[in-house]
Amino acid sequence: xxxxxxxxxxxxxxxxxxxxxxxxxxxxxxxxxxxxxxxxxxxxxxxxxxxxxxxxxxxxxxxxxxxxxxxxxxxxxxxxxxxxxxxxxxxxxxxxxxxxxxxxxxxxxxxxxxxxxxxxxxxxxxxxxxxxxxxxxxxxxxxxxxxxxxxxxxxxxxxxxxxxxxxxxxxxxxxxxxxxxxxxxxxxxxxxxxxxxxxxxxxxxxxxxxxxxxxxxxxxxxxxxxxxxxxxxxxxxxxxxxxxxxxxxxxxxxxxxxxxxxxxxxxxxxxxxxxxxxxxxxxxxxxxxxxxxxxxxxxxxxxxxxxxxxxxxxxxxxxxxxxxxxxxxxxxxxxxxxxxxxxxxxxxxxxxxxxxxxxxxxxxxxxxxxxxxxxxxxxxxxxxxxxxxxxxxxxxxxxxxxxxxxxxxxxxxxxxxxxxxxxxxxxxxxxxxxxxxxxxxxxxxxxxxxxxxxxxxxxxxx
Amino acid sequence: xxxxxxxxxxxxxxxxxxxxxxxxxxxxxxxxxxxxxxxxxxxxxxxxxxxxxxxxxxxxxxxxxxxxxxxxxxxxxxxxxxxxxxxxxxxxxxxxxxxxxxxxxxxxxxxxxxxxxxxxxxxxxxxxxxxxxxxxxxxxxxxxxxxxxxxxxxxxxxxxxxxxxxxxxxxxxxxxxxxxxxxxxxxxxxxxxxxxxxxxxxxxxxxxxxxxxxxxxxxxxxxxxxxxxxxxxxxxxxxxxxxxxxxxxxxxxxxxxxxxxxxxxxxxxxxxxxxxxxxxxxxxxxxxxxxxxxxxxxxxxxxxxxxxxxxxxxxxxxxxxxxxxxxxxxxxxxxxxxxxxxxxxxxxxxxxxxxxxxxxxxxxxxxxxxxxxxxxxxxxxxxxxxxxxxxxxxxxxxxxxxxxxxxxxxxxxxxxxxxxxxxxxxxxxxxxxxxxxxxxxxxxxxxxxxxxxxxxxxxxxx
Numbered sequence: 012x013x014x015x016x017x018x019x020x021x022x023x024x025x026x027x028x029x030x031x032x033x034x035x036x037x038x039x040x041x042x043x044x045x046x047x048x049x050x051x052x053x054x055x056x057x058x059x060x061x062x063x064x065x066x067x068x069x070x071x072x073x074x075x076x077x078x079x080x081x082x083x084x085x086x087x088x089x090x091x092x093x094x095x096x097x098x099x100x101x102x103x104x105x106x107x108x109x110x111x112x113x114x115x116x117x118x119x120x121x122x123x124x125x126x127x128x129x130x131x132x133x134x135x136x137x138x139x140x141x142x143x144x145x146x147x148x149x150x151x152x153x154x155x156x157x158x159x160x161x162x163x164x165x166x167x168x169x170x171x172x173x174x175x176x177x178x179x180x181x182x183x184x185x186x187x188x189x190x191x192x193x194x195x196x197x198x199x200x201x202x203x204x205x206x207x208x209x210x211x212x213x214x215x216x217x218x219x220x221x222x223x224x225x226x227x228x229x230x231x232x233x234x235x236x237x238x239x240x241x242x243x244x245x246x247x248x249x250x251x252x253x254x255x256x257x258x259x260x261x262x263x264x265x266x267x268x269x270x271x272x273x274x275x276x277x278x279x280x281x282x283x284x285x286x287x288x289x290x291x292x293x294x295x296x297x298x299x300x301x302x303x304x305x306x307x308x309x310x311x312x313x314x315x316x317x318x319x320x321x322x323x324x325x326x327x328x329x330x331x332x333x334x335x336x337x338x339x340x341x342x343x344x345x346x347x348x349x350x351x352x353x354x355x356x357x358x359x360x361x362x363x364x365x366x367x368x369x370x371x372x373x374x375x376x377x378x379x380x381x382x383x384x385x386x387x388x389x390x391x392x393x394x395x396x397x398x399x400x401x402x403x404x405x406x407x408x409x410x411x412x413x414x415x416x417x418x419x420x421x422x423x424x425x426x427x428x429x430x431x432x433x434x435x436x437x438x439x440x441x442x443x444x445x446x447x448x449x450x451x452x453x454x455x456x457x458x459x460x461x462x463x464x465x466x467x468x469x470x471x472x473x
Numbered sequence: 474x475x476x477x478x479x480x481x482x483x484x485x486x487x488x489x490x491x492x493x494x495x496x497x498x499x500x501x502x503x504x505x506x507x508x509x510x511x512x513x514x515x516x517x518x519x520x521x522x523x524x525x526x527x528x529x530x531x532x533x534x535x536x537x538x539x540x541x542x543x544x545x546x547x548x549x550x551x552x553x554x555x556x557x558x559x560x561x562x563x564x565x566x567x568x569x570x571x572x573x574x575x576x577x578x579x580x581x582x583x584x585x586x587x588x589x590x591x592x593x594x595x596x597x598x599x600x601x602x603x604x605x606x607x608x609x610x611x612x613x614x615x616x617x618x619x620x621x622x623x624x625x626x627x628x629x630x631x632x633x634x635x636x637x638x639x640x641x642x643x644x645x646x647x648x649x650x651x652x653x654x655x656x657x658x659x660x661x662x663x664x665x666x667x668x669x670x671x672x673x674x675x676x677x678x679x680x681x682x683x684x685x686x687x688x689x690x691x692x693x694x695x696x697x698x699x700x701x702x703x704x705x706x707x708x709x710x711x712x713x714x715x716x717x718x719x720x721x722x723x724x725x726x727x728x729x730x731x732x733x734x735x736x737x738x739x740x741x742x743x744x745x746x747x748x749x750x751x752x753x754x755x756x757x758x759x760x761x762x763x764x765x766x767x768x769x770x771x772x773x774x775x776x777x778x779x780x781x782x783x784x785x786x787x788x789x790x791x792x793x794x795x796x797x798x799x800x801x802x803x804x805x806x807x808x809x810x811x812x813x814x815x816x817x818x819x820x821x822x823x824x825x826x827x828x829x830x831x832x833x834x835x836x837x838x839x840x841x842x843x844x845x846x847x848x849x850x851x852x853x854x855x856x857x858x859x860x861x862x863x864x865x866x867x868x869x870x871x872x873x874x875x876x877x878x879x880x881x882x883x884x885x886x887x888x889x890x891x892x893x894x895x896x897x898x899x900x901x902x903x904x905x906x907x908x909x910x911x912x913x914x915x916x917x918x919x920x921x922x923x924x925x926x927x928x929x930x931x932x933x934x935x
Contacts, residue, residue, distance in 0.1 A: 057693060057695065057713060059712050059713045059714065063712075063832075184677060184678070194716075211673055211674075211677075212673075215646060215673075216646070231519060233519065248737070249734070249737040249738070249741065250521050250525075251519060251521045252521065252734035252737075254716065254733065271716065271733045271737075272711075272714035274737065275710070275711040275714075275733075275736065275737065275740065276711070278737065278740050278741065278744070279711065279740065279744075279829075279830050282740070282741075282744035282747075282748075282826070282829070283826040283830070285744075285748070286744075286747070286748055286822045286825065286826055287819070287822045287823065287826065289818075289822070290815060290818040290819050290821075290822050291815065291819060292819040292822055292823060296823055297823065297826065297827060297830075298823060298824070298827045298837065298838075298840075298841035298844065302844050302847045302848050302851075303851075305823075305844075305848050306848050306851050306852055309816075309819050309848065309852060310852055310855060312815075312819075313812065313815060313816065313852055313856055314856070314859075316811065316812060316815045317808070317812055317856055317859070317860070319811075320807065320808040320811045320812060321808065321863075323807060323808070323811070324804050324805060324807065324808050327803060327804040327807070328801075328804045331800045331801065331803075331804060332800075334796065334800040334803045335797070335800040338793045338794075338796040338797040338800070338803075339790075339793065340803075341789060341793075341796045341800075341802075341803035341806070342786045342789040342790045342793060343786060344803070344807070345782065345785060345786065345789070345806070345807055345810065345919065345923070346779070346782040346783065346785070346786050348807065349778065349781075349782045349785070349915060349919060350775065350778060350779055350782060352915075353752060353753065353774075353775060353778045353911075353912060353915070354771075354775065356751075356752040356911065357749070357752050357753060357754040357771050357774075359752075360748045360749045360751070360752050360754055361749065361754060361758055361759065361760060361767075362760070363748065364744070364745040364748055364749065364759065365759060365760045367741075367744070368741050368745070368759075370525075375760065376760075378760075379760035382760065382764045382767075385764045386764050386767050386768055386771065389764075389765075389768050390768055390771060390772055390775055393772060394775055394776070394779055397776075397779070398779070401783075449815075449818065450815060453811060453814075453815070457807060457811060461807070
């Protein structure tokens with residue numbers, strides 16, 4: 012992340028109709044400026060920008076704006092808002108306005124918002140929708156939002172394998188009018204099992220009379236099962252550079268697709284969850300989270316960290332007599348722990364990103380731990396030598412210098428191996444590999460560092 | 474990141490030609506199994522999977538495989554390999570094979586690989602290509618790989634604003650045959666200035682005789698300038714949910730497009746760079762980085778961390794006399810520093826992700842620091858009260874308990890505010906907001922924690 016250059020987002024009116032835009036833009040700005048200050052340099056002509064601005068208004072203003080926007084624009088803006096905010100807004104709209112907006116949202120976006128609405132209110136909202144829409148949303152709401160089915164889009168174009176290309180194109184043209192992003196069409200057999208995926212490009216390049224099943228040819232079909240973890244879905248879509256990944260049930264029936272734009276959100280969310288989780292902040296916290304909510308999320312981990320520190324403190328307490336005889340040990344002791352902690356965090360960061368970006372391969376993972384051990388050993392040797400020279404020259408106590416060097420080396424190797432292993436151990440225990448990993452690591456490098464350093468000192472110096 | 478469920482990637486033969494695939498697949502597997510072990514449960518029918526397998530072979534085997542694959546398959550596999558590995562392979566292929574493969578790669582992928590090849594060798598490779606291809610690659614190679622121009626694709630379909638829809642579709646059909654992903658077509662005026670972007674969907678839904686400029690209508694054009702930072706480009710594309718973002722020069726001439734698949738790679742790279750950078754690991758390290766290379770990348774930061782620790786140690790040294798009189802202080806002292814460090818890292822993680830995912834807004838950023846201060850104050854009060862009770866009950870020294878509580882509270886608030894501010898300060902200094910931020914933070918919370926705790930103890934207890 013480098014702050015050096017910023018892109019210029021300019022909105023230029025198109026050649027043909029230069030006069031039509033300014034009016035339109037002023038109009039949307041007027042809609043959105045209700046009670047809120049305009050952001051310098053931002054223009055609200057794109058729904059994503061309008062949502063960003065909308066996110067900065069008060070709840071009352073948001074409800075007012077959405078009520079008065081055309082339903083399709085309100086739907087787009089609501090979909091772009093952060094889910095908890097969007098759910099609040101939806102709860103505060105009256106039932107008719109809410110239903111009008113929900114009906115215009117794509118089902119996956121509607122479900123995201125409805126997920127945060129409390130159950131009683133949600134039922135009331137759904138009963139205001141057309142029965143078949145309500146039915147679909149109810150079905151989607153039963154899926155775990157962290158799975159493929161929880162993020163999939165159900166608006167897809169299905170064609171039959173025995174159609175011809177021109178029949179297919181006719182159907183696509185008619186389906187396409189109310190679709191968000193018809194880049195692929197999905198081919199099913201007579202049993203509704205997914206048998207192929209075609210791009211519009213494939214169809215446009217094929218002679219009209221050809222049967223769809225012959226266009227499919229020797230295509231490989233890559234799909235995910237509906238209960239796959241959404242982070243895995245994102246990794247797969249990135250791996251294959253797909254625009255969409257079909258979601259199927261265990262029999263191979265097509266249930267929906269996960270699209271590239273959802274994947275970008277998933278990847279950002281996962282990267283945030285890992286970085287925040289490592290140090291015990293709430294995994295979906297951001298600067299807009301109410302601060303008391305953040306206190307609630309972080310406090311349990313801070314207490315665990317404090318208890319860990321207490322264990323390290325008890326180790327120091329065992330050696331209280333040693334320190335009383337040689338207070339200089341208390342000066343050097345935190346250096347050992349801090350340095351090993353940093354070494355371990357480097358290994359931890361590499362391993363967590365590895366698990367986040369590549370398919371898990373346990374042999375490769377443990378080879379990576381060995382690699383961290385080697386890095387810890389060499390950096391440990393270099394740092395320990397430096398520290399020995401420094402302590403030796405400053406204190407003229409060469410035994411103390413030896414204790415410092417030995418403790419640094421041992422604790423840094425331990426930190427490196429622990430940093431590499433902790434995510435793998437958490438994963439093997441069925442837990443999130445990142446969650447609180449940095450807290451556990453620090454507990455280990457602190458406790459072991461104090462024990463090794465003060466233990467060696469007690470043996471060698473007194 | 475949750476390890477609970479894994480997606481099933483199954484490759485099913487399509488309905489029409491069930492007999493054609495097994496042979497083809499066995500064939501590719503044979504190509505790729507040269508000297509390497511087959512991975513259980515993986516099938517290599519997709520280029521991305523083949524590249525993943527290829528990545529696990531030795532350099533010699535990689536060169537052998539690429540030499541014997543058809544040029545288009547070799548090009549896809551090379552594009553999917555990690556760039557440093559791909560550059561090595563390219564350097565070891567003979568010039569004719571290398572040129573044959575490069576000619577099949579999309580220009581942005583070819584440039585990624587060529588970037589890592591040393592300059593003399595690169596010139597030799599380019600001189601083996603057709604002159605116009607070499608010219609284009611040379612031009613692309615001059616751009617900073619961290620900018621929009623460094624990641625853009627130059628294979629785009631251009632149409633003139635004064636064409637009719639049917640003329641445009643005819644041109645697209647003919648251009649499309651050698652394109653990777655023609656979801657959008659780009660409309661330019663007589664001066665070659667970009668005036669609009671159309672999707673194939675827009676064109677298919679429009680009456681054939683219509684002029685392109687009338688289809689464009691009141692469209693807004695969102696573009697990035699060629700020297701925009703690639704992280705900003707990724708953020709923008711995610712913000713607008715676009716498939717591609719056009720890259721223009723300062724006059725608005727279209728230079729290329731950044732596509733969604735590149736954006737996924739950029740986001741993963743940026744998330745890794747932030748997490749690794751925080752703790753002073755190499756920003757593009759992963760488990761495949763040679764370990765000596767990792768030592769070289771991490772050691773400077775470990776040395777800086779050691780120097781920081783030395784400063785903290787000097788602070789403790791000032792109070793050596795205090796500790797000699799009361800060794801218990803050395804027991805409690807690391808708890809203060811560790812707890813404040815954890816508090817600060819929570820704030821740090823939230824702020825770094827904020828900068829990575831949203832457009833920068835300095836007022837919002839500093840409001841977020843204030844928010845962290847409040848969180849630090851409340852969690853600090855709770856933890857400090859707990860620690861006071863604990864120390865008071867265990868030692869019956871209530872003044873010591875007071876010193877512990879006071880130091881914890883002050884250092885935790887300092888940690889929270891520092892964790893929130895450090896990325897903003899680094900950014901304001903024109904540096905990467907994540908780089909070594911955790912190292913600086915720990916230096917501060919350690920040093921201040923020791924000073925406040927031992928200082929208060931000296932004043933109150935002796």
